[in-house]
Amino acid sequence: MRLFLVSVSIALAACHSVPSDWVSGTVYLVAVGSPSEVEMMRAEQILGLLTQRPVKRMPSRQLVPAEEHPHCPSKAPCYDAGEILDDLLRDPPTDTFRIVGVTEAPMSAAVARDSIAFARHHERALLYTTASFKQLNASSAHDRTRQILSHELGHTFGAEHCRGPCVMQPRLTEHATIRACPLHRKHMVEGLLQSIDSGSFLAAVGRERSRLGRWDEAIDAYRRALLRSPNVVEVETALAVALMARGRYLEARDVLDRASYYSPRSPLPFYARAGLYASQSAPARAAAHLESGVNRDPNASHAHRFAGVLYQDVLRDDDAAIYHYRLHLSVGGRDPEVLGRLAMLLAPTTLVFTEPEVVVVQYDNEAGLFWAHAGWGE
Numbered sequence: 001m002r003l004f005l006v007s008v009s010i011a012l013a014a015c016h017s018v019p020s021d022w023v024s025g026t027v028y029l030v031a032v033g034s035p036s037e038v039e040m041m042r043a044e045q046i047l048g049l050l051t052q053r054p055v056k057r058m059p060s061r062q063l064v065p066a067e068e069h070p071h072c073p074s075k076a077p078c079y080d081a082g083e084i085l086d087d088l089l090r091d092p093p094t095d096t097f098r099i100v101g102v103t104e105a106p107m108s109a110a111v112a113r114d115s116i117a118f119a120r121h122h123e124r125a126l127l128y129t130t131a132s133f134k135q136l137n138a139s140s141a142h143d144r145t146r147q148i149l150s151h152e153l154g155h156t157f158g159a160e161h162c163r164g165p166c167v168m169q170p171r172l173t174e175h176a177t178i179r180a181c182p183l184h185r186k187h188m189v190e191g192l193l194q195s196i197d198s199g200s201f202l203a204a205v206g207r208e209r210s211r212l213g214r215w216d217e218a219i220d221a222y223r224r225a226l227l228r229s230p231n232v233v234e235v236e237t238a239l240a241v242a243l244m245a246r247g248r249y250l251e252a253r254d255v256l257d258r259a260s261y262y263s264p265r266s267p268l269p270f271y272a273r274a275g276l277y278a279s280q281s282a283p284a285r286a287a288a289h290l291e292s293g294v295n296r297d298p299n300a301s302h303a304h305r306f307a308g309v310l311y312q313d314v315l316r317d318d319d320a321a322i323y324h325y326r327l328h329l330s331v332g333g334r335d336p337e338v339l340g341r342l343a344m345l346l347a348p349t350t351l352v353f354t355e356p357e358v359v360v361v362q363y364d365n366e367a368g369l370f371w372a373h374a375g376w377g378e
């Protein structure tokens, strides 16, 4: 970790080269429930070191009443990590770089029972529990907090788990390394160097607010992102989707037309327009834009899957859906959902469920027999 911190500090020291409008933002620290004051001070100190930013405390938050979640460990009551994370993001201060929740309560997440920590990619909140800290002495607890915070910050910077000896390895063990592998060190350095006023940071804020259904905040963040970095077609499309969610169709169309003008090869504005016309009961126009999107999409397998689902679920055109599902197969796609949907559309009797681990789909076309394993047992 020392090496990592040195490299980050060097990178931060080189900030002369970054634009003068670089804004560091603040790391906010929140007690969720009643974590110990010792842990809060530890987190405060480590976060200051790791992020090289001011760390401020926010008023503590109540734990939402323990409930049984489908993914809870069976006996003890536990708290839903995803819900707590969303609660941390309810009304973040405008200068938020990250919001860190600390709790002592056991928690679980959809992806893992008995979670120690949780964060979503490219979102600003992270959370950990000290429930597993009981046997640790002060020095080990310090190491564990440092490991967890580095790891979860990595996730918020978009890092996936890592096989190597790396702070992003998925399991927390006593001897887990606190260094990052070269790939993830790069992730960390770039994440820590972000200005909260940059186009990419604001675009991520827009996605975060969209996921939470806070459309007006998302629209504001996307618009500010586009002022900093104009003509980013992904951001323009996301802005249009947020505008549509608020019923602002004319504005959405303007944004999409402009996006297509500057990025004529991108399928994204066409997909969004397909959604727009579908929601306005104009299926023919929706289909035309959908096909234009598919024709531009470099990922044919994904494009035909997407088109098939949209035809089947939204435009209620099963023949067109079958046509695109077949094309998905012909370009090498073997998405289990596509196989399942195609089998259902063609002949429901060919769908075989083998409980509990596997769904097997037999699909007999001139191309042959396909087997799809949708493993919830893996």
Ligand SMILES: [Zn+2]
Residues within 6 Å of the ligand: 151, 155, 161, 170
């Ligand atoms: Zn992780």
Ligand SMILES: [Zn+2]
Residues within 6 Å of the ligand: 161, 162, 163, 164, 165, 166, 167, 168, 169, 180, 181, 182, 183, 184
């Ligand atoms: Zn790694």
